[in-house]
Amino acid sequence: MTSLELFDTHAHLHFPDFAGDLPAVMARARAAGVSRMLTVGTDPETSRAAIEIAERESDVWATVGIHPHDAEAADDAALAEIERLAAAPRVVAVGEIGLDFFRDLSPRPAQERALRSQLDLARRVGKPVVLHCRDAHDVMLPILAEHGVADLGGVMHCFSGDVDIARRCLELGLVVSLAGPVTYPKARALPDVARFVPVDRLVIETDCPYLPPQRFRGQRNEPAHIAITAARVAELRGETLDGLAAGLTATARALFRVP
Numbered sequence: 001m002t003s004l005e006l007f008d009t010h011a012h013l014h015f016p017d018f019a020g021d022l023p024a025v026m027a028r029a030r031a032a033g034v035s036r037m038l039t040v041g042t043d044p045e046t047s048r049a050a051i052e053i054a055e056r057e058s059d060v061w062a063t064v065g066i067h068p069h070d071a072e073a074a075d076d077a078a079l080a081e082i083e084r085l086a087a088a089p090r091v092v093a094v095g096e097i098g099l100d101f102f103r104d105l106s107p108r109p110a111q112e113r114a115l116r117s118q119l120d121l122a123r124r125v126g127k128p129v130v131l132h133c134r135d136a137h138d139v140m141l142p143i144l145a146e147h148g149v150a151d152l153g154g155v156m157h158c159f160s161g162d163v164d165i166a167r168r169c170l171e172l173g174l175v176v177s178l179a180g181p182v183t184y185p186k187a188r189a190l191p192d193v194a195r196f197v198p199v200d201r202l203v204i205e206t207d208c209p210y211l212p213p214q215r216f217r218g219q220r221n222e223p224a225h226i227a228i229t230a231a232r233v234a235e236l237r238g239e240t241l242d243g244l245a246a247g248l249t250a251t252a253r254a255l256f257r258v259p
């Protein structure tokens, strides 16, 4: 077990949910074999908070971006601030950015504008993108193609589609990320996706404090629980946990250029 090396590619460690006990959360993650974590910004303020943690913790890196839920606030000043923050050395990607037509918390035209602006921004700063997509693949995938996401590099975080959508993501040069829902009894197409995507295009994440794996549903999620998701994906693929974890971590390190 000690050889286990896991990379939680999508956490929100800087969210208030962890303000009371982050050192204990981090200690449990490290004890569970989580050697690298990415903490993901969702607006200028949380992006600054993400960078603060990444500057303090040697095994945490940050991303900066404006989430589709906050797209209406993505004015020129907010985007300029994200671009300024994106230059920080501990920032390894732009995100999370994307479209969410499930919750529709920002008007769809504003979501699309914010996504396009931040794809251009990612190109200017030369960093890959962390993508959020709910019920919007048919609109979002052509936008990603148009903006040349293949040469930016990027990950479809908390993948929620089927094998056909996964195939289209791979064709765009994207990496697919599986989160806690792959462990649910009603995991829909996710077990098939877990078997379909080659390991050099697959990563895992917690998206904590959200989406705990089955055993912890209803509770706050945390990076240590990534081990449960990893074990489920290994089981689905008929691979050993250590071997799969090494492959997934290598994929994540290559995408985010993390040592």
Ligand SMILES: [Zn+2]
Pocket (backbone or CB within 6 Å): 096, 132, 133, 157, 158
């Ligand atoms: Zn998301």
Ligand SMILES: [Zn+2]
Pocket (backbone or CB within 6 Å): 010, 012, 040, 096, 207
């Ligand atoms: Zn997230």
